[in-house]
Amino acid sequence: MAETITLEVSRYRPEQETEPTYQKYEVPVRKDWVVLDALNHIKDKIDTSLSYRWSCRMGVCGSCGMMVNNEPKLTCATFLSDYVPGPVRVEPLRNFPVVRDLVIAMTDFMDKLLRVKPWIIRDQEKPLSEGEYLQTPEELDAYKQFSMCINCMICYAACPVYGLDPHFVGPAAIALAQRYNRDSRDQGSQERLDILSQHDAIWGCTFVGECTKVCPKHVDPAGAIQQYKLEATKEWFKSFLLPWSAR
Amino acid sequence: MDVSSHDVLLVGGGGAGLRAAIAVAELNPKLSIAVVSKVYPMRSHTVSAEGGAAAVIKAGDTLDDHAYDTISGGDWLTDQDAVEAFVKEAPVEMLQLEHWGCPWSREPDGHIAVRPFGGMKKERTWFAADKTGFHMLHALFQTSLKYGAITRYDEWFVSRLLQDDGRVQGVVAIDLMSGRIQAITAKAVILCTGGCGRVFPFTTNANIKNGDGMALAYRAGAPLKDMEFVQYHPTGLPFTGILITEASRAEGGFLLNKDGYRYLQDYDLGKPQPKPVLRSMELGPRDRLSQAFVKEHEKGRTIQGPYGPVVHLDLRHLGEKVINTKLPFVRELCLKYENIDPIKELIPVRPVVHYMMGGVHTDINGATPLRGLFAAGEVACVSINGANRLGSNSLTELLVFGTRAGKSAAAFALEHEAPNGHVIAQAEDEKRRLEEQFLRKTAGRESIASLRTEMQKTMEESAGIYRTGARLAEAAATLRKLQERFQDVAMSDHSRTFNTELTAALELSFMLDVAEAIVQCALNRTESRGSHQRTDFPKRDDGAFLAHSLALQGKDGTPQVQYLPVTITRWPPAERVYGK
Numbered sequence: 001m002a003e004t005i006t007l008e009v010s011r012y013r014p015e016q017e018t019e020p021t022y023q024k025y026e027v028p029v030r031k032d033w034v035v036l037d038a039l040n041h042i043k044d045k046i047d048t049s050l051s052y053r054w055s056c057r058m059g060v061c062g063s064c065g066m067m068v069n070n071e072p073k074l075t076c077a078t079f080l081s082d083y084v085p086g087p088v089r090v091e092p093l094r095n096f097p098v099v100r101d102l103v104i105a106m107t108d109f110m111d112k113l114l115r116v117k118p119w120i121i122r123d124q125e126k127p128l129s130e131g132e133y134l135q136t137p138e139e140l141d142a143y144k145q146f147s148m149c150i151n152c153m154i155c156y157a158a159c160p161v162y163g164l165d166p167h168f169v170g171p172a173a174i175a176l177a178q179r180y181n182r183d184s185r186d187q188g189s190q191e192r193l194d195i196l197s198q199h200d201a202i203w204g205c206t207f208v209g210e211c212t213k214v215c216p217k218h219v220d221p222a223g224a225i226q227q228y229k230l231e232a233t234k235e236w237f238k239s240f241l242l243p244w245s246a247r
Numbered sequence: 248m249d250v251s252s253h254d255v256l257l258v259g260g261g262g263a264g265l266r267a268a269i270a271v272a273e274l275n276p277k278l279s280i281a282v283v284s285k286v287y288p289m290r291s292h293t294v295s296a297e298g299g300a301a302a303v304i305k306a307g308d309t310l311d312d313h314a315y316d317t318i319s320g321g322d323w324l325t326d327q328d329a330v331e332a333f334v335k336e337a338p339v340e341m342l343q344l345e346h347w348g349c350p351w352s353r354e355p356d357g358h359i360a361v362r363p364f365g366g367m368k369k370e371r372t373w374f375a376a377d378k379t380g381f382h383m384l385h386a387l388f389q390t391s392l393k394y395g396a397i398t399r400y401d402e403w404f405v406s407r408l409l410q411d412d413g414r415v416q417g418v419v420a421i422d423l424m425s426g427r428i429q430a431i432t433a434k435a436v437i438l439c440t441g442g443c444g445r446v447f448p449f450t451t452n453a454n455i456k457n458g459d460g461m462a463l464a465y466r467a468g469a470p471l472k473d474m475e476f477v478q479y480h481p482t483g484l485p486f487t488g489i490l491i492t493e494a495s496r497a498e499g500g501f502l503l504n505k506d507g508y509r510y511l512q513d514y515d516l517g518k519p520q521p522k523p524v525l526r527s528m529e530l531g532p533r534d535r536l537s538q539a540f541v542k543e544h545e546k547g548r549t550i551q552g553p554y555g556p557v558v559h560l561d562l563r564h565l566g567e568k569v570i571n572t573k574l575p576f577v578r579e580l581c582l583k584y585e586n587i588d589p590i591k592e593l594i595p596v597r598p599v600v601h602y603m604m605g606g607v608h609t610d611i612n613g614a615t616p617l618r619g620l621f622a623a624g625e626v627a628c629v630s631i632n633g634a635n636r637l638g639s640n641s642l643t644e645l646l647v648f649g650t651r652a653g654k655s656a657a658a659f660a661l662e663h664e665a666p667n668g669h670v671i672a673q674a675e676d677e678k679r680r681l682e683e684q685f686l687r688k689t690a691g692r693e694s695i696a697s698l699r700t701e702m703q704k705t706m707e708e709s710a711g712i713y714r715t716g717a718r719l720a721e722a723a724a725t726l727r728k729l730q731e732r733f734q735d736v737a738m739s740d741h742s743r744t745f746n747t748e749l750t751a752a753l754e755l756s757f758m759l760d761v762a763e764a765i766v767q768c769a770l771n772r773t774e775s776r777g778s779h780q781r782t783d784f785p786k787r788d789d790g791a792f793l794a795h796s797l798a799l800q801g802k803d804g805t806p807q808v809q810y811l812p813v814t815i816t817r818w819p820p821a822e823r824v825y826g827k
Binding site for chain 1: 580
């Protein structure tokens with residue numbers, strides 16, 4: 001194994017630079033090191049001015065998504081040794097505005113998340129004194145995979161539709177809407193459908209399925225989007241053929 | 248200076264902070280609530296909790312059983328009135344989270360499923376597979392989006408509490424995106440910033456766990472309580488410190504030494520049985536299991552790995568189905584980070600710093616001795632965890648005491664006037680400090696990373712699983728020197744936008760204060776109790792130390808330790824017995 005590897009890291013400090021540049025750093029390659037360890041090595045030993053987000057280092061907080069050699073990755077779960085002999089190019093996630101260096105702005109996603117109403121909606125709330133809502137393991141399985149999303153933004157970085165049309169609600173937010181729609185305790189699917197079908201962008205998704213392919217947590221946002229389209233189509237036909245029926 | 252104002256301000260947006268924010272919103276929708284967090288809420292460290300959350304729900308279990316397990320688990324340093332409130336409110340809080348959509352694992356008939364856990368004599372740990380913290384956090388965060396009264400300050404770093412007339416009235420915070428420094432005032436402030444595992448080199452804690460809230464409160468004059476009690480979790484992966492949940496032992500995993508022997512039987516933890524036995528062997532409390540590891544190492548019976556000694560966690564006999572349904576994250580973590588498949592192979596593990604039993608001193612309602620300042624979750628010490636927390640009590644704690652702190656902060660806010668102008672002058676001072684000492688600083692020779700590494704090394708060598716007075720005294724002196732050297736820290740990044748050199752420096756400064764409190768409390772407590780083991784004072788001494796340590800920051804910056812008696816209600820101090 002090579003003893004060192006070159007990282008080409010995208011640098012952008014808006015107060016000093018008008019556009020991003022690449023800076024090269026030579027870092028050791030250790031068997032157990034992930035790309036994030038290499039960035040931490042740079043930050044601690046070579047260049048304290050490099051900015052990036054990270055926290056749990058165990059693939060569950062969703063902070064450290066970046067482009068590694070042009071692919072969106074969680075850098076805490078991407079081994080450096082897989083890129084020997086290098087160089088490795090590390091860039092901020094694609095399709096987002098860059099705040100600085102490897103830090104992207106994700107305010108757009110936060111707004112979209114709010115819009116899909118990702119919480120339990122019920123006509124009537126059962127009092128706590130009556131205990132839990134019963135939910136069999138099969139009913140849990142119906143939405144479980146959509147509940148595994150860590151909001152890492154990797155699917156947005158891979159999504160060709162979001163890249164062209166930032167109005168697109170996007171894979172993770174739709175998967176989260178579907179997480180609640182399919183939860184046996186929820187009664188809000190109609191409300192969410194109305195919100196999602198307001199914008200045409202959902203129809204722009206051509207089912208390329210890039211989002212599902214890149215998801216580090218095996219969520220299937222592409223599947224969620226297709227389910228949604230089907231639901232929306234059914235609703236459209238219903239309203240077209242039976243305009244007098246109560247929806 | 249820009250100033251924004253709210254009624255109740257939360258510092259931290261993890262489990263405790265979000266639960267408290269929702270409690271305030273539900274109590275009185277007119278109250279304006281701010282959640283100020285240095286990370287987006289769903290990045291908070293609650294996300295990493297795996298095994299589960301304890302609450303009595305099944306027939307055959309009782310609140311008194313849960314209370315007794317918690318009190319004996321904490322080696323009688325727990326406040327029993329707090330524990331009684333905790334066990335009583337735990338089931339209500341857990342059900343509330345169920346109603347908010349948390350995907351709890353279920354029985355075939357649809358009822359909540361529970362699993363055994365270490366130190367608990369009944370099965371009462373609710374779980375969402377082995378990603379319980381992740382699911383709880385996301386359910387809380389997504390639910391919190393419903394409440395229009397909650398304003399979030401995502402990625403705002405709090406550097407100081409504002410205080411006037413003996414009352415905490417807000418914070419100074421840096422908006423990381425723009426670098427803007429501003430005051431956010433409030434009638435009541437709740438600290439929910441979690442623990443400080445990063446003062447040690449080898450920890451399960453995320454990079455953000457730097458004791459921020461502990462140091463903020465300590466600097467403002469609030470006491471830190473029981474800081475010497477540091478929990479080592481017995482099963483962390485070497486190098487990364489990634490946690491392998493206690494649930495893996497609750498489901499039937501064995502701990503083996505180099506000879507394949509279940510060594511816990513040699514440490515007063517019962518006799519090995521093929522199936523897990525509650526409060527016995529691998530289901531003993533974490534302090535005792537981590538101490539057994541050290542003893543086993545001294546006997547030369549651990550395995551030497553590339554990152555020091557390890558023992559083996561054996562899950563192979565559980566079979567693929569149990570591992571995939573009950574412990575899928577354990578398998579994923581082992582495959583990804585150790586290239587090991589627990590279905591077929593042994594997992595190398597060693598004790599790892601996991602949790603702080605100590606924290607900001609609060610009463611049973613989350614109120615600190617400083618008026619207007621509240622705390623909940625790991626940052627606080629109520630205390631229900633005493634000298635050793637039981638696994639699966641902390642997730643429940645952040646719900647129960649998050650709610651309590653939220654309600655009492657809301658009540659306080661309704662009774663008090665809006666902050667006065669004096670605190671704005673303080674905020675101006677703080678802004679000047681941040682600019683002069685950090686952002687515009689050009690001189691300075693010390694590196695943040697080296698100081699941090701030296702602090703972590705000092706802590707591991709002195710305040711680890713076994714401690715001595717000599718080592719601790721030496722560590723206290725070393726930490727003093729590190730504090731002085733920190734004054735000469737080098738700052739090379741002078742930009743405002745997302746300046747993580749600035750946050751790293753401020754976090755190091757928080758950690759140094761907290762580290763000093765840990766070491767001083769450990770030095771002064773000349774007994775052994777729970778997770779605090781002094782080889783020079785190996786016995787528990789109820790005569791002198793059935794009391795909480797309270798560390799206050801002295802004028803010279805060093806911690807001054809006082810004691811506060813433990814509250815005993817119905818369970819007089821006794822011997823801790825496991826495996827019987």
